Amino acid sequence: MGAASRGWIGVVVGIVGCASEPDGGAYLDHEESADLEPFDVKADGIAPTFDRNRIVDQTFFEDTASVDAATVQAFLELTPYGTRSFLADEIVGDRMFAEALVDVATDFEINPVMLLSRIQVEQSLVSRTSRPSTHKVNFALGCGCPDGKVCNPAFEGIDKQLACAANVLRSKANESAAGTGQWRLGKAKKTLDGLTVTPTNHATAALYAYTPWVLQGQGGNWLVWNVTKKFVHHIETELEPPGDFIGSPCDDGDADACGFADGGDDGFCHAFAASEGFTAGFCSLDCAGFCPDRGTATTFCVELSAGAGSCVAKASAANGECDDIPGTRPLELPRFVGDSGAANTTALVCAP
Numbered sequence: 001m002g003a004a005s006r007g008w009i010g011v012v013v014g015i016v017g018c019a020s021e022p023d024g025g026a027y028l029d030h031e032e033s034a035d036l037e038p039f040d041v042k043a044d045g046i047a048p049t050f051d052r053n054r055i056v057d058q059t060f061f062e063d064t065a066s067v068d069a070a071t072v073q074a075f076l077e078l079t080p081y082g083t084r085s086f087l088a089d090e091i092v093g094d095r096m097f098a099e100a101l102v103d104v105a106t107d108f109e110i111n112p113v114m115l116l117s118r119i120q121v122e123q124s125l126v127s128r129t130s131r132p133s134t135h136k137v138n139f140a141l142g143c144g145c146p147d148g149k150v151c152n153p154a155f156e157g158i159d160k161q162l163a164c165a166a167n168v169l170r171s172k173a174n175e176s177a178a179g180t181g182q183w184r185l186g187k188a189k190k191t192l193d194g195l196t197v198t199p200t201n202h203a204t205a206a207l208y209a210y211t212p213w214v215l216q217g218q219g220g221n222w223l224v225w226n227v228t229k230k231f232v233h234h235i236e237t238e239l240e241p242p243g244d245f246i247g248s249p250c251d252d253g254d255a256d257a258c259g260f261a262d263g264g265d266d267g268f269c270h271a272f273a274a275s276e277g278f279t280a281g282f283c284s285l286d287c288a289g290f291c292p293d294r295g296t297a298t299t300f301c302v303e304l305s306a307g308a309g310s311c312v313a314k315a316s317a318a319n320g321e322c323d324d325i326p327g328t329r330p331l332e333l334p335r336f337v338g339d340s341g342a343a344n345t346t347a348l349v350c351a352p
Contacts, residue, residue, distance in 0.1 A: 027211075027219035031124040034081060035227050036218070043232035045111075046225065054200045054212045055225050056114075061173070061203030063190045064106045066113060067235060070318060072098035073293040075116070080234040081127045087119075091290070092159050094335075094343040099298055101162060108166035111234070115141075117228040118165055118210075141165040169206050176205035183209040193220065246291060246299045247313025247350060249325055258283035262292045270310060272327065272352040274315075280327030282350070285293070285311040289340025300347040302333045309336035315348045322350035 030036065042048055045060025060066070067075075076088035076098060092100035105112035120126040122142050131137065139145050142163035144155025155164060175181030176199070183189060183205040188198045195214045199205040215222030243260070244250065249255040250269040258267035262285055271281040284304075285291060291299035291311035304310040315321050315330040322328045329352040335345050 008054065026213045026215055027121055027223050028215070030121070030219055030223060032081070032120070032127045034127070035124075035223060035230070038217070039226050039230045039233070041229065041233045043229040044196070044236065046229045046232060048229075050216060050222055050225055052195065052221065053198050053204065054214070055204045055207045055221050055227060061111055061114060061201075062109055062204075063111045064109055066111050067102070068316075068318065069096070069099040069102040069298045070293055071100055071239065072112060072116065073237065073298075074239050075235060076126070077232070078239065080124055080230050083127065083129050085126050086128050086131045087125060090131075090158070092162075094283040094345050096156070096290070096293055096298070098293060100159065104159075104162045104166050108163075108170040110166050110169050113228060113231055114225055115162060115166060117231050120227050120231075121211075121223050122283065144167070165210075168210055172206035172209035173202040175209075176202040181205060181209060181285045183212070191220070244283055246283055246285060246311045247319060247325055250281045252279070252281050252284050257281075259286065270304060274327030274352065276327070278327070280352070282313070282325050282328065287311045288336065288338030289342030300333075300349050301336045301342075301347060302351065303336040304351070309338055312349045312351055319350060325350045327352055 040048060045057045045063070047054065051256065073088065073096065076085040079085050086319050087097045090097035101115055102112045105115050116126065123136055123140055125132070125140055127134070137158055138156045139161060140158050141161040141164065143161050144152035155161065172181055172183065176184035183199060185199055185202055185205055185272050188196050190196055191214050192212045193215055197208060197214065199208065207221055207224060211221055211224065214222060216222040218225055244258055245260055248258070250270045252271035254269070257269045260267040265286050267283050267285055269281045270284040271279055274280040287301035287309040289301055291301050293299055298309050298314050298316065300314050301309045302312055304312070313325065315317055319325055322330050331351045332346050333351060334349050335347070336341060337344060
């Protein structure tokens with residue numbers, strides 16, 4: 001188990017003395033009306049026609065490699081609702097929300113899209129363009145909020161909500177596999193809306209343990225199925241491959257290199273003399289504390305020039321652990337904080 005895993009497990013262990021399961025809401029008061037429109041399309045891992053006994057495939061439920069943080073960030077930049085989610089700018093600790101979500105999903109062996117769709121099902125936060133109340137964000141997944149009662153402050157914070165939700169899904173799937181769960185593979189059980197469900201996989205059992213409702217066309221696990229299918233279809237068909245962005249190789253003499261901007265700052269080519277004796281370069285942005293992510297390897301702010309921050313790509317499979325950025329190599333460098341107030345930390349990045 002890696003350090004990230006130990007951190008998330010610590011969050012869960014720290015709150016096990018409280019009721020850690022969500023409230024099992026029916027979601028009949030779902031805010032985003034577009035989610036209640038049947039979405040009849042193909043999406044890998046989810047049947048095109050609703051089957052209350054099989055909400056998603058088991059392989060899909062556990063596919064931690066289905067999306068990375070950069071893809072989730074690109075999804076938030078352009079959601080299936082044709083808008084940019086406020087979550088694209090949300091910071092969780094010292095990480096972007098997309099990175100935090102993928103980290104916790106991976107640690108609990110849950111498909112990150114499952115957590116992303118649950119956030120939409122619970123509070124319609126993905127489709128929101130502006131940040132709602134702090135309370136909504138802090139209890140984004142309903143953990144520690146029993147029906148009709150005040151939310152337990154032990155679960156406050158989107159980091160704890162992500163960890164709690166992922167832990168519940170993983171625990172309930174494991175209980176189904178062990179044959180001990182109230183909801184489990186092959187066992188018929190009635191939902192709170194009076195329908196008999198016999199889960200055909202552990203994933204479906206876990207989803208009913210989280211939300212014991214069918215409510216076809218109205219909420220419950222039908223809504224989970226419909227939203228998850230919508231999200232997967234959007235990722236598969238609508239997210240364009242990224243163009244040049246932070247970490248893309250560039251030629252400083254090319255006027256069209258790094259033709260992107262973020263928050264009023266223009267991208268530029270950071271040129272340097274490579275150890276192999278040639279001049280190399282990669283696209284960057286000025287920064288202090290944080291850098292944007294956009295469909296490529298996740299990024300980090302470091303001090304490449306004295307007293308100034310520059311965005312670089314983190315070493316990842318997306319750039320061949322820096323092999324795809326000529327003249328760079330993986331280096332553990334400190335964050336350039338500047339006047340941002342960001343936490344001091346380090347990251348393995350692609351640097352000269």
